[in-house]
Amino acid sequence: MRILHCSDPHFDLSLKTIPWKKWFGKRAIGALNLLGGRGRYFDNAEAKIAALTRFKERYSVDLVLCTGDLTALGLTAELENAAELLAPLAQPPERFIVIPGNHDVYSGDVIRGDHFHLYFGQYMHTDWPQYAVDGPWPIVRLFGEHIAVIAVNSAKPNPFPWRSDGHIPPVQLEALEKILADPRLADRWIFVMTHYAARLADGTPDKPNHGLRNADAFIHACRSIERGAILNGHIHRCYRTPLKKEGLAIDLYCAGSVSMEGRECFWLFDVDARQMQVHRGGYDPDSGEFRIIETL
Numbered sequence: 001m002r003i004l005h006c007s008d009p010h011f012d013l014s015l016k017t018i019p020w021k022k023w024f025g026k027r028a029i030g031a032l033n034l035l036g037g038r039g040r041y042f043d044n045a046e047a048k049i050a051a052l053t054r055f056k057e058r059y060s061v062d063l064v065l066c067t068g069d070l071t072a073l074g075l076t077a078e079l080e081n082a083a084e085l086l087a088p089l090a091q092p093p094e095r096f097i098v099i100p101g102n103h104d105v106y107s108g109d110v111i112r113g114d115h116f117h118l119y120f121g122q123y124m125h126t127d128w129p130q131y132a133v134d135g136p137w138p139i140v141r142l143f144g145e146h147i148a149v150i151a152v153n154s155a156k157p158n159p160f161p162w163r164s165d166g167h168i169p170p171v172q173l174e175a176l177e178k179i180l181a182d183p184r185l186a187d188r189w190i191f192v193m194t195h196y197a198a199r200l201a202d203g204t205p206d207k208p209n210h211g212l213r214n215a216d217a218f219i220h221a222c223r224s225i226e227r228g229a230i231l232n233g234h235i236h237r238c239y240r241t242p243l244k245k246e247g248l249a250i251d252l253y254c255a256g257s258v259s260m261e262g263r264e265c266f267w268l269f270d271v272d273a274r275q276m277q278v279h280r281g282g283y284d285p286d287s288g289e290f291r292i293i294e295t296l
């Protein structure tokens with residue numbers, strides 16, 4: 001089975017179409033970031049996702065996993081726009097899984113209104129609802145005889161604009177441990193998705209105001225996984241971090257951003273009963289196409 005892991009497309013609407021009245025608090029800061037130039041790095045996100053869809057078809061990808069940050073400010077209009085732009089990549093919907101990033105739940109009203117679920121709920125189905133202890137989380141999906149995907153939510157609204165840290169509620173981590181102990185997962189490759197990075201490229205934790213606050217607890221909860229990977233986004237660079245020294249048999253893969261100008265990347269995993277081969281994908285601006293850059 002061929003699995004593509006992408007992240008952080010950060011589709012944003014033009015400044016004219018964003019409803020100004022909704023710009024308050026943290027969103028105003030987010031908007032200033034965009035005005036200050038951050039947004040221009042994602043100007044061609046729509047073309048990049050179309051190129052990724054062509055790659056998916058060219059390389060016969062079976063399953064696409066997206067670890068969040070679909071928008072800039074998490075406005076309803078942006079979520080609607082992101083859902084429309086992702087729809088071709090998300091075909092068939094049962095072979096696409098997406099989870100929210102911090103930019104998709106920028107403010108509490110998005111969480112309260114459950115806007116993300118409204119637009120992306122069809123890609124957040126779980127095969128094992130008995131383990132969903134925190135809304136839909138954790139999500140468990142089984143594919144064929146060899147693959148299982150588990151998603152936990154680490155994105156939360158942040159009350160202060162200078163903070164963009166995440167946290168996986170302990171109740172989800174407890175459920176994750178129970179899921180991993182379920183004998184039906186024995187012999188499967190297990191891919192655990194969350195938005196925030198438990199470790200940076202050099203193996204250290206991210207800064208408290210930008211990272212996963214309970215990263216150690218999350219890594220500890222994954223200690224029984226014998227084969228598979230931890231998948232995240234949030235850091236806009238692709239990297240792989242071995243977790244051997246933390247006692248884990250699996251590595252962490254950050255998929256960076258699929259659309260950030262000059263840094264476009266993703267991971268591709270070829271998995272069969274016995275082995276996994278990993279490739280890093282990148283974007284060729286001359287041809288406007290994604291391609292495999294290296295095989296690890």
Ligand SMILES: [Fe+2]
Pocket residue numbers: 008010069101103234235236
């Ligand atoms: Fe991001």
Ligand SMILES: [Fe+2]
Pocket residue numbers: 069101102103195233234235
């Ligand atoms: Fe993020």
